Amino acid sequence: MTYRVTVDADVCISSGKCVADEPEAFRFDDDDIAETVPGAPELPDRRLLDVARNCPSGAIRLFDGDTEVDVL
Numbered sequence: 001m002t003y004r005v006t007v008d009a010d011v012c013i014s015s016g017k018c019v020a021d022e023p024e025a026f027r028f029d030d031d032d033i034a035e036t037v038p039g040a041p042e043l044p045d046r047r048l049l050d051v052a053r054n055c056p057s058g059a060i061r062l063f064d065g066d067t068e069v070d071v072l
């Protein structure tokens, strides 16, 4: 099972880190806020943890079912 990933648009600071590191999974919307790519192949949990940890604003949140994963 892979984590479900969300981007909090109110927290994203448009650094581009997630888009650069995992371009198949993240992109910018028209306001240069990151979003997940619809229909993207699922990434392994390890890579999702890395991208969440490397987000400078903590905008990327991971969920295991209904439970939020502590990425720190």
Ligand code: SF4
Pocket (backbone or CB within 6 Å): 007, 011, 012, 013, 014, 015, 016, 017, 018, 019, 033, 034, 054, 055, 056, 057, 058, 059, 060
């Ligand atoms: S790494 Fe975080 S702050 Fe940077 S674009 Fe992605 S979600 Fe936004």
